[in-house]
Amino acid sequence: MMKTKDKVGLYPEDGPMPGELPSRGKESQELSSGSELLALRAESQVLGRKLQEARDRAERAEEELAHARAEIEARVRERSEQLSRANEILRQEMLERRKDEERILQQNEFLNHVLESLTHPFYVLDANDYTIKMTNSAAIQGELTPGITCSPSPIIVISPVTASSMAARCR
Structure with a gap:
């Protein structure tokens, strides 16, 4: 029959385990x-x-x-x-x-x-500084081109404006 020490891998020839007293x-x-x-x-x-x-x-x-x-x-x-x-x-x-x-x-x-x-001149003015922003080819024939500044007096267009009447207001 196998002893407990043999089952757990402890053999008497190994001597006592730490903390054990030697067997007598x-x-x-x-x-x-x-x-x-x-x-x-x-x-x-x-x-x-x-x-x-x-x-x-x-x-x-x-x-x-x-x-x-x-x-x-x-x-x-x-x-x-x-x-x-x-x-x-x-x-x-x-x-x-x-x-x-x-x-x-x-x-x-x-x-x-x-x-x-349009056969008559057409001008688009900037209301803040009165510069001509856009014209049609009929207006260019009247020699007013974009970039020219017009007088700040109110411009009311009810009927077509001629190039000469517009030129009088612009420099």
Whole structure:
């Protein structure tokens, strides 16, 4: 029959363990074996508790890690959705802006065609500094071109202005 010391890997020829008294005969060995068994059992229980505590800590750490990972993934999904919505809004705004720019270009072309079709001189003045900002080709024939400043007296145009009457007001 195998002795307890043999089961746990302790052999009598190794001598006493630290803190043990050297054994003196069979009776002493049996007593020592019983107390050693109790000590081993107690130590085994302590090690078992420590092992369980380590497993519990590892499980909690894994749960916390899984929770953190899920939270990060949720945040990433939320941010991705926000970015997708913002990108769609931006695309719509860019499309609207392009349409608005195209409308403005068409309106400017139309206005230029209308102004150029007039046979009498046409002037657009800046109300702040009375500079000529725009003219048609009939006005250019009268030698008043953009950049010339007119007198600050009120200019009210009810009927077509001749180049000579406009020239009298501008320098």
